[in-house]
Amino acid sequence: MIDRFSNKVISRLTLYHCVLVDYIEQGINFVSSTKLSKLLNIDDSQIRKDIKLLDYKGKCKVGYSVKDLKEIIEKRLTFSKNKDVFIVGAGNLGLALAKNDNFDYYGFNILALFDSNDLKTGISIDEKQIFHISKLPDLAQRLGVKIAILTVPHSQAQKAANFLIDSGIKYIWNFTQCILDVPEGIHVWNENLIGHFLQLTIDDTQIES
């Protein structure tokens, strides 16, 4: 049994899981790698390889049991484990993420939001309170929160990241378009929305030479 899947495997397993959730709702019991391949535009053999990593085998000519495969992915990707999270920056995107009631399912537990704007503090969004940013170090320590979603304006991103790191945050999900300069041991995921948009659309707008 491997300890940790590669990032690419985690990403693909999450996508398979999305299909399985929909299939459960639709009352579909089995799915083949060919069907997953068509839906996700991922190579058939890659899908079989990924699912083999779960030590799970499909049934010949029927495919994978939707229910079993869904449960195994949930277990191996630790959906049932609570992952406590702070949102830093209560702007439009921060509020939108706080209101996403889909996240709970994945163990993704948003505890509170933080902002430097006094006008926003004290308000609650879906039972999650917005605190002044100055309260973050104390709350992070008392609640043992190590994960933060960063949605502050670009110009404040590095300063906010430094503050989070000083407060004991180890994992930063970075939605700002700023690349953060962080010390070793701090994990950053750059949510590269612009990159994704370009990957989707760029074959429409031929590259100029």
Next chain:
Amino acid sequence: MIDRFSNKVISRLTLYHCVLVDYIEQGINFVSSTKLSKLLNIDDSQIRKDIKLLDYKGKCKVGYSVKDLKEIIEKRLTFSKNKDVFIVGAGNLGLALAKNDNFDYYGFNILALFDSNDLKTGISIDEKQIFHISKLPDLAQRLGVKIAILTVPHSQAQKAANFLIDSGIKYIWNFTQCILDVPEGIHVWNENLIGHFLQLTIDDTQIES
């Protein structure tokens, strides 16, 4: 000169570009592949390989000119070309994306939002009007819009996608957690937020065997 970069190259070039934008602001004139490597946690040799694809060479011992490299990436990734976009679903996330004034820079031009809720239609968000979804086919055709951002609730995602495709939309940036079943020739980018969150955090919560 290659016609189109691979998705991975596009993604990385966008990240390099983010660093270059910050460096211009900070008045830094040169950057090395080593520095980019450290900031982005991408292998040094990979960065040099990517930049070589742009037919651009750095200066020995000084590195890449920040200004030149930024301009070349912008040209090759067609930032100056307008890419007209509709947002479908004027919920929290749709509104947050509509309000992102950073997108313009990349040629990413949000023209309007659409929703099935009559209470939302007629309102404008940052000069972008929310129309009733029934107006989309006509507007898409008249304005020649081929790209849509899908931010409707999960339960309505497939139905909305079918409607978009019937209306001539060819590129769907899918923010719902639903995997869309689309015909050939339709391009979908699944914005796999859950997958990204898990990739960031999963080494914290050891995989159970």
